[in-house]
Amino acid sequence: MKYDELWYLSKIGFLEHVAPPASNELIGCIKHARYNRNEVIRTPDNTKHELGFIKEGSVRLYTINDEGKQFTCSLLGPGSTFGKMRSFSLHMDNVYVEAIEPTHFCTVDEESFMALANKYPILLHKALETLSDRLKEREERLKVMALDHCKDKVIHLLQMIYDRYNRPSHDQEFYTITLPITQQELANMIGSSRESVSTVLNELAEEGLVKFPKRKQIDVHFSLVQDDPNPKYIQDLYQNY
DSSP states (O other), X not given: OOOOXXXXXXXXXXXXXXXXXXXXXXXXXXXXXXXXXXXXXXXXTSOOSEEEEEEESOEEEEEEOTTSOEEEXXXXXXXXXXXXXXXXXXXXXXXXXXXXXXXXXXXXXXXXXXXXXXXXXXXXXXXXXXXXXXXXXXXXXXXXXXXSSHHHHHHHHHHHHHHHXXXXXXXTTEEEEOSOOOHHHHHHHHTOOHHHHHHHHHHHHHTTSEEOSSTTOEEEEHHHHHSOOSOHHHHHHTTTO
């Protein structure tokens, strides 16, 4: 099947504000692949020097410790960019990348990208912007891990995911997190058990702060994402940043 690539790649976040001819030439270097749910896209052993773009679907980036326990580093949806090059890494150090739903994955190899970046500096600028976003995300994750209680961690994590992937639901008081996510994936992101996360989500549901319209979908009440979910000691810690 042949696509109109300019239209088909129009929602790749990396290409926002990149005008022709730079965008046209980058599109010409991009390779396309499709992956099924639970299919592993990259492993630490076959990590390539490339930039990857998620056109459709979503992926999970995770590590595995010596005991075989998984820790989810990030969940990325449509428009996200990640990858690894010799000069910088966008969240790809020793990680596995797995599709959590059918995913259209696009890549450009390092040699092609750097050749175009020398010609069009805007491309390198966009890569550095993306790197900055990943570092901010990592800082947010450190805030989550600094929290004392599982409930605080879950609330903060829901807010983080909502900030990137959200849309209004039919109920105007709730917003839908558009990234499909399971209780186990939430647990893997905060270093907790699925049972503890399940207990917290049930408590939040009883408090009227979350709903579960269907499997892997979480709707959050507007008050949960508008207010700072951190306890005061964490707010004070970061008030000068």
